Amino acid sequence: MIRRTSGARPARRLLVAGAAVAALSLSLAACSSDAGASDAGSSSGGDIALGYTATLTGDFASYGLEMREGVDLAVEQINAAGGIDGRQVTIVSADDEGSPANGPVVAQQFCDDSSIAAVLGYSFSSVALAALPVYDQCGLPVVASAVTSPELTGASSVFFRDVFTDAYQGAAMGEHVYDGGTKKVAVLYQQDDYGQGVSEAFSTAFEEAGGTVTSSQAYQLGTVDFATLINTALADSPDGVFIGGFYTEAAKIATQLRSSGSDLPIYGTDGAVSPDLVSLGGDSVEGMTVYSAFSAAAGTPAATDFVAAFNEKFDKDPSSWAALAYDATNVVAQAITDAGSTDRADVATALAAIDGFAGVTGDISFDDGGDRLGELVFLKVDGGAFVAE
Amino acid sequence: MTQTLINGLAVGGIYGLLAVSFSVVYGVLGMVNFAFGEVFMFGAFGALVASAANTQIAGADFAGPALPQWAAIGVGLLVGALVGLLIERIAYKPLRNAPILSMLITAIAVSMLLRAVGTFLFGASQSPVPAPALGDAISVLGARVQPIDIVIFGVAVLATAAFWALVRFSPIGRAIRATAQDKDAARLMGIGVDKVISTTFVLGSIMAALAGILYSQKYGFAAAGMGFLPGLKALVAAVLGGIGSIPGAFVGGLVIGLVEEFAAGYVPQGSAYRDVIAFGVLVLVLWLRPQGLLGRREVQKV
Helix, strand or coil: CCCCCHHHCHHHHCHHHHHHHHHHHHHHHHHCHHHHCCCCCCCCCCCEEEEEEECCCCCCHHHHHHHHHHHHHHHHHHHHCCCECCECEEEEEEECCCCCCHHHHHHHHHHHCCCEEEEEECCCHHHHHHHHHHHHHHCCCEEECCCCCHHHCCCCCCEEECCCCHHHHHHHHHHHHHHCCCCEEEEEEECCHHHHHHHHHHHHHHHHCCCEEEEEEEECCCCCCCHHHHHHHHHCCCCEEEEECCHHHHHHHHHHHHHCCCCCCEECCHHHCCHHHHHHHHHHHCCCEEEECCCCCCCCHHHHHHHHHHHHHHCCCCCHHHHHHHHHHHHHHHHHHHHCCCCHHHHHHHHHCCCCEEECCEEEEECCCCCEECCCEEEEEECCEEEEC | CHHHHHHHHHHHHHHHHHHHHHHHHHHHHCCCCCCHHHHHHHHHHHHHHHHCCEEEECCEEEECCCCCHHHHHHHHHHHHHHHHHHHHHHHHHHHCCCCHHHHHHHHHHHHHHHHHHHHHHHCCCCEECCCCCCCCCEEECCEEECHHHHHHHHHHHHHHHHHHHHHHHCHHHHHHHHHHHCHHHHHHCCCCHHHHHHHHHHHHHHHHHHHHHHHHHHHCEECCCCCHHHHHHHHHHHHHHCCCCHHHHHHHHHHHHHHHHHHHHHCCCHHHCHHHHHHHHHHHHHHHCCCCCCCCCCCCCC
């Protein structure tokens, strides 16, 4: 299962640095533009290569390694079924080391390798942002699986992602909570890009649906004492409490909310989806509702088959990153099949046209900004485990 | 209002205990032992491991002794005392006559080292600490009071008073005060200064470990990094109260705890800025009263 620590949302951490490097790489890419702009990839016959890049070493390596498991499983299945139009699929891997400066370098490497038809992966939004100008130059399409920054929305015509943005997920949760009968909600959120972004989207959607946000209070990551915060939140007698933050704080808020005598329903985000939520929160998080892009417990036939195959290959349950990368790989394979060639421009066009592709994380389509459209999985803590609602 | 007051006193009691550790060691050594935040952490883990039936240390599973709560707390205090003694013997004793800057840098290094050791032993994520069975919340003047908060405040007051009495009235206390006043003169009077410093360190470490145990029980977790922020706040509290003064340190802790909770409750979006407000109070107090709330004006030793 995926563990979310304070560093587990690297996507946003390096955003500013990423923007700066993106600007820099723009000028660099402009210098070397004609090198990558060849009609590479249109050659037929031989293996089809897919680029895979993510942070594969260091503190934040787990996302990249988990995505790679999903990619490997998908490639294995595609090749076992005869490949794409009879051509076997291979993976060309590169480590971006979590550094935005490596974004353009890796991108250029992929662009220059004419056998590569599309690129998968990306752990950090900042790295992807820095790389986009290079992909724009050579027209190489990217389907990313773990980067959620709003800055990537519409940033490039060849960039797609099958992970939901925080804004999309927060809004879906807002509607879900209102539809569940909770009309007044007190919001507590982690004071950073993640907590703020997801809570704003939640609040906006919840109020548009007709609900009332009674109060909205920020807290710092690492806060342990929520007694006063909870007091203030409960003063307006809400029907429920929404926590836009990670599991460490969510567990403490739940515990302290319960010990203050309140039995209001608690709603969380994907940041709270961790076995540690239950081990830290115990009985207090029972019944808490959260969402996730993928859950092994979701129970759709596609998800069940995937979990079984994954278990057989890796002897463990897939994380949501593995599931998203698995879907991204299959979407790319579908797009190459649809395009009938590995020409990069044709593949990009086919990706944009993907509509309702049945993945293990639900149906996949991309909007004009390259963002994922589809359904979230809502989960409830029941008997110490996350089960689909 | 009452609710906020009680929250503030409970949080402040923990800061106060830890502040006393900083304060007494500063008194005898003239330096800040940053590593008390880590003694705080080891105290909490000592009690946790002692009370658990099975635990994971450095990734390997061990059968814990599953001691009853009171005995586990004793083990936690003992672990704290031991860590304190080791820090003093290994890191600070060789630097007894070194410039104060060397000691400060050593203190920072020891703090980081111990946190790394804690991460190695207990992992980077938070370990759950079962809540003590103290019964339901009780109602005081319309506020819901958690029994743990009353216990924390009571224990903090008693421990600080006992510590103060020890320093004030016992022979070892007299030796500690003499050492704090003038190390060389104390040595000439036949006081074993090294032994006094070690004793002070051990006593201070027991206070820090006690604070760590109470903290982990109140918030339900222990983690390698748990002592960092409380350590910083306690240091602020010690300076605020007049560093070197035991009652001052405790009062400083209460002030920081109360300011934090009232800031969180009454300043718009105060919960996000409670740390800023707490440190702001420190700046204000030091500007108006450089020697701290209960401190004596210090003559700069050259």
